[in-house]
C-alpha cells in the first residue's frame with residue numbers, strides 16, 4: 001500500500017517522466033518504445049536437439065562400455081587355452097588397440113551427445129553421433145537426424 005506507481009503509468013527510461021503504459025512514444029522527450037522490426041526473428045527452440053543428443057549419448061555410452069569390456073577382458077585370455085603364447089599376445093595387442101579406439105570414439109560420442117543437448121558445436125555433435133553409431137546404431141542414427149534438422153538452433 002502507498003506506492004506512488006499507478007498500474008497504467010510508467011516512467012520513461014530516457015527522460016524519467018511519467019508516461020502511460022501503452023504509449024508508443026514518450027510525449028515528453030520523444031523516446032520511441034516500439035520494438036524495431038529489423039533483423040530476423042529469433043530461431044524457435046525445439047526439443048529435437050535435446051532428444052537427438054540423448055540418443056547419441058546412449059549410443060556413445062554403449063561404445064564406451066564395449067571399449068571397457070574389450071580392454072577389461074584382455075587378461076582373461078591367459079586362462080583360456082589357446083594355441084601358443086605368441087598368438088595370445090598378438091590377440092591381446094589387437095584387443096587393446098580396438099578397445100582404446102572404441103573408448104576414444106565413445107568419449108567423443110558422449111561429448112557430442114552433451115553438445116547436442118546444449119545446442120552447441122553442431123559439427124562435434126554430428127561427429128559424436130557418427131561414433132555413437134557403433135554402439136546403438138538406430139538410436140544414434142535418429143539422434144543424428146534430429147540434430148541435423150535443428151541445425152539452426154545451434155550457436
Ligand SMILES: [Zn+2]
Pocket residue numbers: 012013014015016017026027028029030031
Ligand atoms: Zn521521455
